[in-house]
Amino acid sequence: MDNDNLSNFIHDIIDADLKSNKYNSKINTRFPPEPNGFLHIGHAKSICLNFGIAEKFQGHCNLRFDDTNPLKESDEYVQSIISDIKWLGFNIQDNILYASDYFEQFYEYALILIKNRKAYVDDQSAELIKINRGTLNKPGENSPNRDRSVEENIMLFENMKAGKYGDGEKVLRAKINMNAPNLNLRDPIMYRIIHTSHHRTDNKWCIYPMYDWAHGLEDSIEKITHSICTLEFEDHRPLYDWYLSQLDIHHPQQIEFARLDLSYTVMSKRKLKELIDNNYVDGWDDPRMPTISGFKRRGYSPESIKIFCNKIGVAKRDSIIDYALLEYCVREDLNKKALRVMAVLNPIKLIIDNYPDDKVEELSAENNPENELDGTRVLPFSKELWIERSDFMEDAPKKYFRLSIGKEVRLKHAYYITCTEVVKNDAGEVIAVHCTYDPKSKGGWTNDGRKVRGTLHWVSTQHAIDAEVRLYDRLFNVENPLNSKKINNFTDAINSSSLSILKNCKLEPSLSNINLDVHYQFLRMGYFYVDSNSTKDKLIFNRTSTLRDSWKKT
């Protein structure tokens, strides 16, 4: 990945900081997910940004779990996040950290703020705190508990920690300014009481730090230099800075960028979970999901995701990236590495009348025209073949290069054939096509200068293996399901045909010894990848993407 050439406004800031020796020339970043869901491609953007900066500037990037809310988090999510980041190819062996490992330190820091009269325990109910916070246009009102003595605050805070109060009975608040125009500064809550066991600290704690209190401290403890987050945290930066200044500890610079949004999908963990919970998709790794695990199962390569993340750029304005760009990136990568094979998805029979009944020929086929090193394989050829239903048409339009009666086409790697006759069932559906072949065109070529435009893929019926193939389309019918005038709820825009399952597909026999981790190109049909639920007895392929198709029916 050549990200040395990458640049964006954050790189510019770092360049300037390096020049002024702001952080002793050591650059540290972090990727801080909350383990409350699976990672999606928006996270991949952040991962590539943060790990990419570490690579480019010879620094470090930590994976740090922001596990400050036991109500929503679990080890299952921790494990999925680790595995997704490893799959993307970033080295995190020694860099997996947890906010929960710093809880003791956070507590000590809180005591310092209390002693400096910068924090107090508040007994007000959640409702009251909300009311007294004021509104966008109205200033807040001081809590009656705001001026408790240091001693009383320490005692109450210790009691909070010791579990003497129930959930919501007390909170620790920073004493800043209830009149601040920035709502985040109106005595924000630092600790709340939650009597729930935590996936790592178990029942050791019943007070848990809020994001704003914890995040800067985590960054500071880890000696992060550039704390990169998304735009909605711009309003939180004054608070981030306030906590660190009060404590007078290492002070990273928070920088905000616009999160990734992709057309025809949704990107919030909450919405994705809603799709799962309501059975619109099969789970976090459903191949239609914009999750890392979804893309993996769909057959995207980690490289294609990284190419994409580096191509979309980093800026501060809200934008929606065209899904077509993602598809371009996966095609670009897979075109180089996918092994070409032949598979007929919607089969009809092709009978070569002048080919000997029992003869079987072994033809040689290249595995990848983009890479000679991928070698060749052997294809069995015989009198009866499967071809694609859409490759025959009775009344073909002018520019149809495929099969219709009287027309000659090439069978890839095999022979020229000319269509002679079509067989239909009682319902008028085509069930078989007859043709003759030209024995002199073996390998799919003659020297007589004949022009044969169409080339079809095929599979010998007696050698074919069966498989199920799953075709995927966009999950939503509108570009921006969360903000579309055409619909009320985002689920109204779900594409009801985002999945279609083909159960009668015929694959060339070389696919019987399948390699699970290989990306295939089914010739002329697209890129395909073995599904994780595939078995020896029931082979299942997912279509990663179609090929670009410049042929448009009139």
Add this chain to the structure above:
RNA sequence: UGGGGGAUCGUUCAAUGGUAGGACACAUGGUUUUGGUCCAUGGGAUUGGGGUUCGACUCCCUAUCCCCCAGCCA
């Protein structure tokens, strides 16, 4: 209408007072044993109005539009 951000081809990212450029998408050709790949060509943008300047996407004024914030979520 309190505060914080942001407006550049259809989409997205650049241009840091000096020829508005790239990528994707689209269109048209060429090559081709995949209607793939590859190659070439084309159309297409500075939110509006003023100002400063030899020169403005960039600086100033003004108007407009969009996003975020009133969780004991992150």
